[in-house]
Amino acid sequence: MSYLDAPRLHFRGWFQADVSTINNDVRTFQNESFVPEYQQYNQNGSWNPEGTGIFRFLDCAVTGGALDGRALRTPADDPAIGMLVENADQRAPGKLVDLDPQQQMVSQIWGMQVRLLDAARKQALSGEFKPAPFCNLWQRQQSGVAMDQKLAANYQSVLEAIGWDEALDSPLLRALRDATQDGLLSIAFNVYGYGRDATIPRYTLGHVVGSIGPYLRGEPKHFVLGRQMVAVPSKQSPLAPLNGVYDAQGKFDGASLTLDLGNTLPIKSADTGFEDLGPLLIGVATTNPTTELTDVPASAVTVIGEVPYQTPHWYAQTAGVQSYDLSGNAQARSLLPGCPVLLLSPQADGSYKVLLQESLDGQYLRADNFVFRLDAGERADIELYASRFGTPLAGAAVALSATEGFMGGSGGGDKMTPPTRPHAAIPDIATPADGVAYAASASTDGDGRARVELSAAADGPGRPRGYIAGQLYGIGYQLSAQPAGYVSNPLNYISVLAYTKSEPPPQPTWYEHIQPLFTQYGNLYPIMSRYVVDLRSYNSVCTRLKALRLAFSLPLHDPNHMPVTRDLSAGDRATILRWLDTPGPDGLPLLGHPPMAEPAPKAVSSAAPEPPEIELAPLQSAGKTAFVLQYLARRERAGQEPGESS
Amino acid sequence: MIRLRPEIISAIHAVEDPIDLHRYLQCAVELEHSTIPPYLTAMLSLRPGTNLRIAALIRSIIVQEMLHMSIAANILIAIGGHPQIDKRGFVPDYPGPLPMDIGNGLIVGIEAFSMPLVKNVFMAIEEPEQEIPIKLSAAEQGYATIGQFYDAIQERIRALGPSIFVHKDAPPQVIAPRWFAPDKLFPIVDPDSACHAIDIIKLEGEGTALDPFQAPGEPAHFYTFGSIVAGRELVVTADGYAYAGTPIEFDPSAVWPLRANCKIADFAVGSQARTRIEQFAYNYSALLNALHTTFNGHPETLDRAIGLMYDLRVLAVAMMQTVADEASGQTVGPSFEYVKTQGGMP
Numbered sequence: 001m002s003y004l005d006a007p008r009l010h011f012r013g014w015f016q017a018d019v020s021t022i023n024n025d026v027r028t029f030q031n032e033s034f035v036p037e038y039q040q041y042n043q044n045g046s047w048n049p050e051g052t053g054i055f056r057f058l059d060c061a062v063t064g065g066a067l068d069g070r071a072l073r074t075p076a077d078d079p080a081i082g083m084l085v086e087n088a089d090q091r092a093p094g095k096l097v098d099l100d101p102q103q104q105m106v107s108q109i110w111g112m113q114v115r116l117l118d119a120a121r122k123q124a125l126s127g128e129f130k131p132a133p134f135c136n137l138w139q140r141q142q143s144g145v146a147m148d149q150k151l152a153a154n155y156q157s158v159l160e161a162i163g164w165d166e167a168l169d170s171p172l173l174r175a176l177r178d179a180t181q182d183g184l185l186s187i188a189f190n191v192y193g194y195g196r197d198a199t200i201p202r203y204t205l206g207h208v209v210g211s212i213g214p215y216l217r218g219e220p221k222h223f224v225l226g227r228q229m230v231a232v233p234s235k236q237s238p239l240a241p242l243n244g245v246y247d248a249q250g251k252f253d254g255a256s257l258t259l260d261l262g263n264t265l266p267i268k269s270a271d272t273g274f275e276d277l278g279p280l281l282i283g284v285a286t287t288n289p290t291t292e293l294t295d296v297p298a299s300a301v302t303v304i305g306e307v308p309y310q311t312p313h314w315y316a317q318t319a320g321v322q323s324y325d326l327s328g329n330a331q332a333r334s335l336l337p338g339c340p341v342l343l344l345s346p347q348a349d350g351s352y353k354v355l356l357q358e359s360l361d362g363q364y365l366r367a368d369n370f371v372f373r374l375d376a377g378e379r380a381d382i383e384l385y386a387s388r389f390g391t392p393l394a395g396a397a398v399a400l401s402a403t404e405g406f407m408g409g410s411g412g413g414d415k416m417t418p419p420t421r422p423h424a425a426i427p428d429i430a431t432p433a434d435g436v437a438y439a440a441s442a443s444t445d446g447d448g449r450a451r452v453e454l455s456a457a458a459d460g461p462g463r464p465r466g467y468i469a470g471q472l473y474g475i476g477y478q479l480s481a482q483p484a485g486y487v488s489n490p491l492n493y494i495s496v497l498a499y500t501k502s503e504p505p506p507q508p509t510w511y512e513h514i515q516p517l518f519t520q521y522g523n524l525y526p527i528m529s530r531y532v533v534d535l536r537s538y539n540s541v542c543t544r545l546k547a548l549r550l551a552f553s554l555p556l557h558d559p560n561h562m563p564v565t566r567d568l569s570a571g572d573r574a575t576i577l578r579w580l581d582t583p584g585p586d587g588l589p590l591l592g593h594p595p596m597a598e599p600a601p602k603a604v605s606s607a608a609p610e611p612p613e614i615e616l617a618p619l620q621s622a623g624k625t626a627f628v629l630q631y632l633a634r635r636e637r638a639g640q641e642p643g644e645s646s
Numbered sequence: 647m648i649r650l651r652p653e654i655i656s657a658i659h660a661v662e663d664p665i666d667l668h669r670y671l672q673c674a675v676e677l678e679h680s681t682i683p684p685y686l687t688a689m690l691s692l693r694p695g696t697n698l699r700i701a702a703l704i705r706s707i708i709v710q711e712m713l714h715m716s717i718a719a720n721i722l723i724a725i726g727g728h729p730q731i732d733k734r735g736f737v738p739d740y741p742g743p744l745p746m747d748i749g750n751g752l753i754v755g756i757e758a759f760s761m762p763l764v765k766n767v768f769m770a771i772e773e774p775e776q777e778i779p780i781k782l783s784a785a786e787q788g789y790a791t792i793g794q795f796y797d798a799i800q801e802r803i804r805a806l807g808p809s810i811f812v813h814k815d816a817p818p819q820v821i822a823p824r825w826f827a828p829d830k831l832f833p834i835v836d837p838d839s840a841c842h843a844i845d846i847i848k849l850e851g852e853g854t855a856l857d858p859f860q861a862p863g864e865p866a867h868f869y870t871f872g873s874i875v876a877g878r879e880l881v882v883t884a885d886g887y888a889y890a891g892t893p894i895e896f897d898p899s900a901v902w903p904l905r906a907n908c909k910i911a912d913f914a915v916g917s918q919a920r921t922r923i924e925q926f927a928y929n930y931s932a933l934l935n936a937l938h939t940t941f942n943g944h945p946e947t948l949d950r951a952i953g954l955m956y957d958l959r960v961l962a963v964a965m966m967q968t969v970a971d972e973a974s975g976q977t978v979g980p981s982f983e984y985v986k987t988q989g990g991m992p
Contacts, residue, residue: 014991016921018964052960058921058990086988089928090936091950092957121986201916205991527960530694543702546824547956550949560953 001214002186002224003156003321004251004258006066007175008213010319011085013060015191015208017096019107020051023524023565024622026101026411026426030467031516033420034523044416045622047147047196048204050527053564055096055109057208060085062116064317067172069325073317080116080170083124085210088113092559094129097566099371102411102429102472103495105627106133106371110566111559114159114187116173124173127159127185131557132222133371135491136263137624138231138239138246140192144269145200151239151624152192154263158221159185159212180214184221187212190263190319193270202270209262209319218447220368220383225448226251226390227259227341228364229356230487232292238490239628243355244277245343247489252336252390255327257282257304259341262320264356265309274315280307281344282324283352284335288361291485293342293354301342301352302331337389338362360483362389365398367477370494373556374436375570376460376501382438382452382494386479392448396479399441400452402430403476405493410630412622427465429472435461435498436473441480454494460501460569469500470567499569508579509592510538517572521563528564542588549580648773648792650748658798664810668727670799674718675729676745677792678847680738681771682711683982684754687904688768690962690980691758696900700759700874703894707867713826714847717834719941720819721843724834725803726812732931732938734984741907744771748792756979758904761896765875772851772868793848800841808836817943825952858887902966904979913970919978921990922965927983929958934984 022028024045028038039049062083065072075082087093094112098104108131116125132155140152162183168174176185189210195202219225227250231241244266250259259282266275283301285293293300305324308314326333340358347353368383382400386393407429416424435457442450454475461471475494508514515536522528522535533548534540541548551562552573568576584590654670661667689704719729730736738744741755752770757763775791803810811834819833834840850860851867858869858880865873865880872889873880879891910927913920936951962980970978 016925016990050963052957052964054957056988058988084987089932089986089988090939090947091932092929092953201918201921201991203918205921527963531963532956532959547952550824550952551956558953560950560956 001179001216002219002226002251003188003211003213004224004226004249004260005179005213006068006323007172007179008211008321009062009065009072009080009172009176010209010211010317010321011060011062011189012207012209012316012319013085014058014205015060016054016056016058016205017191017194018051018054018204019048019096020053020525020527020564021046021048021623022526023098023101024104024626025413025416026468027416027420027424028524029101029520030420030422030424031519031523032467033422033424035418037418038523039526041198045413045626047198050530051204052527053095053097054093055112056087056093057085057114058205060208063313064319065172066321066323067175071317072172073313078170078172079118080124080172082119084117084121086115086117088559089115095559095564097564099133099373099495100470100472100497100567101468102427103405103407103497104411104624105137105406105491106135106495108133108371109155111557111561122165123163124165124168124170126163127187128161128557129187130157130160130221132157132369134191135222135370136247136489137491138241138263139237140246140263141267141269142275144193144271145195145197147195147197148270149194149196149206149624152190152263152267154188154190156186156188156222156224158215159187176212176214181217182215184215185212186215186219186221188260188262192263192267195270207270209315211260211262211319211321220366220385222368222370223366224249224251224260225385225387225392227257227358227362228366228387229259229341229343229358230489231356232487233490237628237632243353244275245355248343248356250341252341254333256323256325257332257336257341258321258323260319260321261307261309261343262315264320264343265307274309276310277345277355279346280309280355281305281346281352282307282322283342283344284332285339285342286335288339290360290483292360292487293357295347295351295353296342296344297351301344302329302335303344304329304332304341307343337391340389358389360486362387363393363479363482363486364388365396365477365479366492367494370492372454372494372496373499373566374454374456374496375499376456377458379453379455382454382475384442384444384450384452384477386444386448386450392444392446393479394444394446394448396444396448396450397441397481398444398450398452398477399480400438400475400477401440402433403474403493404429404634405474405476405490405495406627406631407472407474407495409634410627413626424467427468429465430474431464431471432461435464435471436496438475454496456496456498461498463500469569469572471498471500472496473498497567499571502569502571502575504571504575504578507582507590508575509590510541510579511592511594513575514541514579514589517568517576521565525564538591545580545589549577552576552580648748648752648771649750650746650792650795654746655794655798658795658802661802661806664725664806665727667725667799667802667806667810668722670795671718671722671725671727672730673746674796674799675715675722675731676736676738677748678711678715678718679731679736680744680754682708682715683737683740683980684756685711685768686958687756687980688759688763690959691902691904691966693900693902696897697759697895699894700896703870703874706864707870710850710867713830714850716820716822716826716831716941717843717847720831720834721803721840723816723819723941724812724840725810726816728817729938729941731941732935732984736934737982737984740982746795755907756982757906758901758979760898760901761875764871769868769871769875772866772871774866774868792851796844796848800844803840804837811836811840818945820940820945820948822945822948825948903974903976904966905970905974905976906979908970908979908981910981910983910985913978916991919968919970922961922968923978923981924985924988924990926958926961926965927981927985928988929954929961930980930982931984931986933958
């Protein structure tokens with residue numbers, strides 16, 4: 001079960017992502033060439049240089065639900081409808097964090113609590129959002145105000161450490177409590193219509209719709225092992241699908257089909273509804289085609305039902321999750337186990353245009369967690385799930401290989417103002433090649449699951465990127481027996497940040513060990529340095545030793561963890577703590593001596609090419625748009641089409 | 647000198663049942679908290695990198711007010727009470743009088759830093775019973791001081807004796823050596839420890855009748871504010887004390903032009919100003935919630951409260967740079983309203 005199953009609830013409202021944007025350009029990590037201008041508004045595309053990193057829900061409420069085959073829409077249907085969906089009220093809000101300036105396409109939410117509150121503000125439910133990156137990033141919006149983030153994405157994870165009100169008066173919530181397992185709940189939400197223009201009310205805010213449902217033991221936590229519809233990318237961009245609609249996932253339980261279309265349909269603008277695509281239908285093909293379908297005659301599909309996307313309040317009340325009761329449609333029931341689900345647009349001649357189709361032959365492979373941070377010598381499991389038409393695929397061969405994904409050569413536009421002095425090149429990723437290790441192949445078990453051990457080299461990757469520690473690795477994966485012409489979601493690959501190894505010295509000093517770390521952080525996170533403690537100054541740091549001690553000792557998942565960016569190795573954090581805990585005769589942490597002038601660390605391998613020239617608006621010169629355009633430029637240079645496997 | 651109604655003092659003196667003492671210690675918790683919002687606002691309104699000495703001095707006072715609030719709460723816990731912090735009524739309705747109508751008409755608001763604010767409000771709040779070297783005039787007698795309020799509580803605690811201290815059933819007190827020195831925040835177990843703790847509150851706020859310094863180099867709050875107004879540190883001279891030490895620079899151009907006493911309701915729903923001020927108020931309320939939990943059986947929650955305090959500081963930044971009124975150029979000031987809903991957009 002998952003958020004696609006009943007009992008489930010849906011919510012809508014706003015979110016705030018008050019991200020800090022100076023670190024959108026990797027070259028700002030070079031301390032030697034950092035200048036205060038980089039902290040100014042709109043410099044190098046930095047549209048929120050004083051961002052706090054806070055991610056939170058605003059004015060969010062439960063708008064609908066499903067229980068025992070009934071749609072719930074008002075408080076009269078169930079007291080849960082109308083409940084507020086809020087974050088923590090006794091600690092700091094969650095934080096939104098990029099994996100790395102060179103991998104900004106998997107931003108994760110850390111430390112977010114989700115709570116449901118009734119009208120009397122009594123807490124019915126609380127849970128901790130297990131940190132998860134967004135997925136399914138696409139260009140959902142074609143127009144809007146300047147600086148609108150036209151991309152949309154979704155998050156799927158589980159709520160952990162669930163707490164229920166003992167006297168739940170909501171049948172929906174009681175059913176949810178009884179249905180879920182392992183003390184977890186499944187949660188998914190879509191974010192879109194985000195404003196980056198400081199002059200509009202929506203600045204740093206966007207819309208969110210989401211769903212919460214039961215979680216069952218053994219299921220993936222970050223996607224649904226079910227029916228996966230994958231959009232064909234256009235030639236313009238891997239994030240702009242050919243037919244203007246994006247991916248969807250769903251479940252067929254033998255009696256009904258439930259689809260999540262919450263991140264599928266394009267919107268006119270952040271402040272309006274969907275684009276009018278005319279009537280949209282869900283159908284199932286009557287055969288299992290060997291290629292992507294384009295136009296099909298009516299005889300080639302069995303219609304399941306309409307997508308009521310133009311019905312007022314449909315999106316708000318369902319978050320785009322639509323169930324189709326198939327009790328009266330024996331043909332669809334018999335076809336669904338072996339034929340693809342389709343999103344159809346009826347044509348004047350009675351035929352259908354296929355806007356979206358289930359993955360070819362129903363085959364699908366997905367890594368559950370796809371973002372890893374590894375200290376030197378650390379190991380983690382990559383969990384992959386293979387399925388065919390939503391049924392676990394046992395004994396399937398899986399192939400894994402290195403990929404650059406959106407990362408390689410990325411992390412800044414082609415110009416930086418003022419230019420870095422000394423020159424800071426955009427580093428190569430994935431060097432040295434043996435920084436992480438994993439098996440090149442695996443086979444799925446009876447549940448369609450394969451576990452692949454991922455390990456970081458015992459000595460770490462060294463410092464191949466020069467001015468920025470750690471190294472990024474991408475791991476692509478696919479079914480070995482994937483059908484020819486299969487369309488993959490270009491975002492489905494694994495991102496690994498392997499930390500540079502460091503051991504805390506017995507007596508760390510400010511000049512030798514702490515200042516380089518704190519200076520970088522102070523440069524890139526000025527909200528802290530300007531208003532709380534100037535991390536570049538020993539004297540300033542000495543005024544906040546206790547608070548720093550607390551923040552650096554908090555676990556990664558705590559919202560107050562330092563650094564907010566969560567990009568410091570365990571060794572570096574241990575060094576900071578030891579420095580804080582090892583005072584000199586004056587009672588203050590050791591100052592040490594300024595180092596002799598040394599040449600700046602060599603930035604990157606000499607083979608690293610300059611970033612491809614890309615055309616960007618001044619305010620886009622770093623960040624996600626730049627990533628997409630750079631990806632396209634690199635593909636073009638390599639002679640590959642977008643979406644083509646590398 | 648700040649004054650409160652004398653009947654409060656008489657009422658404390660009349661307390662026979664320790665439970666009746668709870669409300670006065672709750673008042674003490676509220677009183678110690680009530681000065682933090684105005685002081686904090688003044689400190690936060692100083693633009694970064696400027697007026698550093700003034701900001702540091704106000705901050706040191708705020709930290710001590712937090713200590714005093716903790717001491718008062720611990721005494722309340724020690725005699726079987728339960729501090730109530732997560733309530734709308736816990737926070738004064740600024741601008742207005744401090745808890746217990748203290749101040750004989752003194753109205754305390756939420757304003758940007760200014761010398762008149764420090765002189766007329768902050769110094770009035772902290773004014774000692776006997777300002778050195780000025781002696782109390784006969785005309786001003788008849789009102790009670792905060793010092794007398796605490797004197798009365800001390801007297802009653804001693805009179806009621808050790809039996810009012812609940813040892814076994816009381817929730818744990820908040821002892822936080824990471825944040826407060828053990829000689830300042832210590833377990834309250836008997837009349838001696840309670841009275842000693844109250845002495846610390848009195849000493850740090852008003853100082854003594856003889857010495858304006860609460861510790862070497864560290865004037866009591868009244869004299870710290872006095873030094874800010876005078877523009878020089880307080881020093882010992884041959885014939886007493888004088889504001890004649892190191893200059894304390896003030897750059898009036900480096901203060902955010904906050905509109906005074908902003909309330910959430912002043913700003914249109916859906917505006918950036920509304921979003922920012924609501925976020926600040928929600929975070930502040932979360933801080934009170936965390937403190938309530940801290941002082942009601944979960945001292946470990948103090949670290950979360952500290953995290954929220956730091957968040958409050960950075961949240962103030964965006965808020966104080968958001969224009970509240972195009973015509974005047976004023977920006978949004980904080981609102982210390984207790985809110986329970988995380989709103990800000992329609």
